[in-house]
Amino acid sequence: MTTIAVLGAGKIGEALLSGLLKAGRSPDDLMFTERYPERCAELTKRYGVRSVDVPAAVKAADVLVVAVKPQDIEPLLDELAPRVEPDTLVVSLCAGLPTKLFERRLPEGTPVVRVMPNTPMVIGEAMSAVSGGRHAEPHHLALVEELLGSVGRVVRVPESQQDAVTALSGSGPAYFFYLVEAMIDAGILLGIPRAVAADLIIQSAVGAATMLRDGGVHPVTLREAVTSPAGTTIMAIRELERHGVRAALIEAIEAARDRSAELGRAHEVD
Numbered sequence: 001m002t003t004i005a006v007l008g009a010g011k012i013g014e015a016l017l018s019g020l021l022k023a024g025r026s027p028d029d030l031m032f033t034e035r036y037p038e039r040c041a042e043l044t045k046r047y048g049v050r051s052v053d054v055p056a057a058v059k060a061a062d063v064l065v066v067a068v069k070p071q072d073i074e075p076l077l078d079e080l081a082p083r084v085e086p087d088t089l090v091v092s093l094c095a096g097l098p099t100k101l102f103e104r105r106l107p108e109g110t111p112v113v114r115v116m117p118n119t120p121m122v123i124g125e126a127m128s129a130v131s132g133g134r135h136a137e138p139h140h141l142a143l144v145e146e147l148l149g150s151v152g153r154v155v156r157v158p159e160s161q162q163d164a165v166t167a168l169s170g171s172g173p174a175y176f177f178y179l180v181e182a183m184i185d186a187g188i189l190l191g192i193p194r195a196v197a198a199d200l201i202i203q204s205a206v207g208a209a210t211m212l213r214d215g216g217v218h219p220v221t222l223r224e225a226v227t228s229p230a231g232t233t234i235m236a237i238r239e240l241e242r243h244g245v246r247a248a249l250i251e252a253i254e255a256a257r258d259r260s261a262e263l264g265r266a267h268e269v270d
């Protein structure tokens with residue numbers, strides 16, 4: 001069995017641990033590192049997984065999953081660099097950090113796989129995109145796909161597309177939350193109590209998302225099906241177009257892509 005250490009069990013790290021356990025992995029094959037003893041105790045109580053320090057994690061694990069904030073990476077790499085064996089697979093979930101950064105700091109030949117997940121991982125509905133670094137072999141990518149597959153869906157992309165992925169699916173849930181928030185406000189404006197408006201909109205979002213995912217029908221076709229001649233939906237669509245909502249979304253996602261690239265440049269290595 002593969003032994004996995006999650007380095008930094010915050011929101012994403014905890015979600016991964018939880019997903020791996022639900023997928024049938026034994027708590028004995030998992031471990032994590034965290035900064036504060038209270039957090040370690042809380043997670044061990046909740047999941048039955050042991051907390052270790054970084055040297056113990058490196059010694060025991062076949063796979064090191066790095067799930068600290070990007071700004072915390074340097075001290076962690078200082079701890080990892082003298083200890084990691086080049087046959088240990090390093091999986092980074094850190095937004096914006098290139099595989100080259102890990103390859104430069106870790107022993108020559110260390111396989112690194114970069115992953116961009118998103119927060120629905122906490123309910124097993126993540127969308128993750130994986131990219132292999134210079135020394136990542138097909139079996140490394142397959143293993144990472146299997147691990148991330150236990151907390152949602154996984155696609156493989158070239159690393160050059162990771163900034164775009166960050167803008168689309170990494171930040172993506174936030175755009176939907178924003179849209180739902182605005183639609184609930186519209187309900188309030190129309191005199192619907194907040195709780196009822198929230199119910200109406202959230203269940204509509206769940207229904208629409210499920211149709212999109214499970215129906216195999218293009219979004220344009222689905223929208224056309226509820227847009228009858230001179231009906232209510234087309235009146236709303238006209239307003240959305242008049243206010244440039246489509247263009248705003250395209251530009252918003254482009255801005256997120258540019259910001260991701262900018263954050264990555266702070267760690268640029270050649």
Ligand SMILES: NC(=O)c1ccc[n+]([C@@H]2O[C@H](COP(=O)([O-])OP(=O)(O)OC[C@H]3O[C@@H](n4cnc5c(N)ncnc54)[C@H](OP(=O)(O)O)[C@@H]3O)[C@@H](O)[C@H]2O)c1
Pocket residue numbers: 007008009010011012013033034035036067068069070072075076093094095096116117118119170
């Ligand atoms: N949340 C998202 O939507 C999302 C989406 C895609 C990717 N990611 C990536 O996932 C990573 C984790 O994000 P998150 O939202 O889960 O952050 P988070 O909740 O802050 O989790 C990071 C955890 O790592 C701990 N930590 C930091 N340095 C450590 C060290 N040297 N040793 C052990 N533990 C350490 C932190 O402890 P302290 O609290 O004490 O600092 C914290 O508990 C980030 O790199 C982020 O870019 C997040």
